[in-house]
Amino acid sequence: MAGRANAVNLAFAQAGTEDWAEIWEIFRRIVATGDTYPFPPDISEHDAFLAWMRLDDPCEATFVARIDDEVVATAYLKPNGPGLNDHIANAGWMVSPDHQGRGIGRPLAEWVLGQARDRGYHGMQFNSVVATNTGAIALWESLGFEIVGTVPDAFRHASEGLTPVHIMYQQL
Amino acid sequence: MAGRANAVNLAFAQAGTEDWAEIWEIFRRIVATGDTYPFPPDISEHDAFLAWMRLDDPCEATFVARIDDEVVATAYLKPNGPGLNDHIANAGWMVSPDHQGRGIGRPLAEWVLGQARDRGYHGMQFNSVVATNTGAIALWESLGFEIVGTVPDAFRHASEGLTPVHIMYQQL
Numbered sequence: 001m002a003g004r005a006n007a008v009n010l011a012f013a014q015a016g017t018e019d020w021a022e023i024w025e026i027f028r029r030i031v032a033t034g035d036t037y038p039f040p041p042d043i044s045e046h047d048a049f050l051a052w053m054r055l056d057d058p059c060e061a062t063f064v065a066r067i068d069d070e071v072v073a074t075a076y077l078k079p080n081g082p083g084l085n086d087h088i089a090n091a092g093w094m095v096s097p098d099h100q101g102r103g104i105g106r107p108l109a110e111w112v113l114g115q116a117r118d119r120g121y122h123g124m125q126f127n128s129v130v131a132t133n134t135g136a137i138a139l140w141e142s143l144g145f146e147i148v149g150t151v152p153d154a155f156r157h158a159s160e161g162l163t164p165v166h167i168m169y170q171q172l
Numbered sequence: 173m174a175g176r177a178n179a180v181n182l183a184f185a186q187a188g189t190e191d192w193a194e195i196w197e198i199f200r201r202i203v204a205t206g207d208t209y210p211f212p213p214d215i216s217e218h219d220a221f222l223a224w225m226r227l228d229d230p231c232e233a234t235f236v237a238r239i240d241d242e243v244v245a246t247a248y249l250k251p252n253g254p255g256l257n258d259h260i261a262n263a264g265w266m267v268s269p270d271h272q273g274r275g276i277g278r279p280l281a282e283w284v285l286g287q288a289r290d291r292g293y294h295g296m297q298f299n300s301v302v303a304t305n306t307g308a309i310a311l312w313e314s315l316g317f318e319i320v321g322t323v324p325d326a327f328r329h330a331s332e333g334l335t336p337v338h339i340m341y342q343q344l
Contacts, residue, residue: 040255051254082223083212084328085300085337122334125323127299128257149321149339151297156256162294165257167321167339 008067008102012111015062015074020049022071023064027052030094034158036133037092041158052092054078059086059119065108072099075112080125089121089172105139113143116172123171130155131164144170180239180274184283187234187246192221194243195236199224202266206330208305209264213330224264226250231258231291237280244271247284252297261293261344277311285315288344295343302327303336316342 015023027048034041039051054060054076065073073095079086091112095104116124124145129137131150141147149167157163187195199220206213211223226232226248237245245267251258263284267276288296296317301309303322313319321339329335 034256038253038255038257043255080326081210081300083210083215084206085210085326087328088323088326123323123325125326128253148323151260151295151320151339151341153295153343154252154257154260154297154341156259167323169323171325 008104008107010072010104010107011066012108013064013066015053015055015064017053017055019064019071019074020053023052023062023074024048026071026074026094026096029097034156035160036130036136037094038128038155052076061115063108063112063115065104065111067099072096072102073104073108075108077112077115077119079121080127087120087122089116089119089124090127091116091124092126105136106143109139109143113172121172123169126166126168128155129166129168130157131166132157132160137166137168140168146170180276180279182244182276182279183238184280185236185238187225187236188227189225191234191236191243191246192225195224195234195246196220198243198246198266198268201269206328207332208302208308209266210300210327224248233287235280235284235287237276237283239271244268244274245276245280247280249284249287249291251293252299259292259294261288261291261296262299263288263296264298277308278315281311281315285344293344295341298338298340300326301338301340302329303338304329304332309338309340312340318342 031039060078063075064071075093077091080088080090145168147166148169153162154165155163203211232250235247236243247265249263252260252262317340319338320341325334326337327335
């Protein structure tokens with residue numbers, strides 16, 4: 001395997017409550033660093049579950065990516081807004097800190113984009129891509145997203161202080 | 173009075189559940205036209221209450237503007253996002269269709285901006301200003317907001333079809 005992206009044997013699946021313990025372990029560690037997601041770094045497990053797990057509506061889903069039987073990454077897909085905005089998808093991704101650099105992000109993102117297309121979404125929008133998260137921005141751009149706006153000071157970065165966030169979009 | 177903005181005798185107050193019947197009448201009529209807010213045009217009263225009424229957290233509020241004893245406009249104020257984004261306010265405004273053109277929007281907006289400053293917010297962000305809503309955009313720009321991004325196709329306008337939305341921001 002040797003860390004080559006296309007050699008990682010990933011299995012994608014829609015998540016259920018039985019996956020939450022593994023998802024929470026990833027979520028907790030990613031959010032605790034306060035440098036990519038706006039969730040409170042000390043978020044409670046209950047609030048994290050409500051924020052991440054999309055189990056009830058066919059337009060929404062939470063996903064896991066596994067290597068062998070271990071959950072190594074997770075993502076959610078949901079409408080970006082209500083009613084007359086619900087043809088635009090929103091999504092988020094987290095790769096386990098133990099498995100970053102293995103090329104998991106790109107195939108997971110491609111798979112979630114496919115799930116969004118399958119559900120008939122017209123486009124996908126990210127509302128809060130932290131400007132210092134250059135690796136993620138480069139990945140989204142390589143997958144067809146464009147920065148369509150930037151809000152100054154919108155993220156209180158743990159080490160950088162007030163940091164802009166980008167709005168990114170692509171038509172599907 | 174003769175419709176002069178500065179002659180309208182508006183009284184602003186934080187709303188409570190006792191104001192909901194009047195707020196709902198405004199909300200229902202504004203949303204039904206499908207040209208400014210993404211809420212489903214046929215939204216249920218229950219969902220509208222949950223979306224608009226911010227009663228429990230001191231960082232949030234719903235407001236009413238009255239002329240004499242009649243509610244003629246309403247607004248909400250809340251954090252734009254969780255945790256590391258909660259220093260940025262989000263707000264929304266609705267003026268009763270029976271009272272539009274009387275100059276109510278500007279003093280209400282100024283009052284809500286003052287409420288956001290009083291609560292210590294660093295900035296205010298709108299996430300979904302429909303591009304055809306030029307009157308609102310001109311008002312926000314005259315109050316210090318800038319368009320910081322535009323998402324194509326994000327709003328299914330009742331008569332215009334897929335329409336861009338602007339993200340607008342100002343530091344407080």
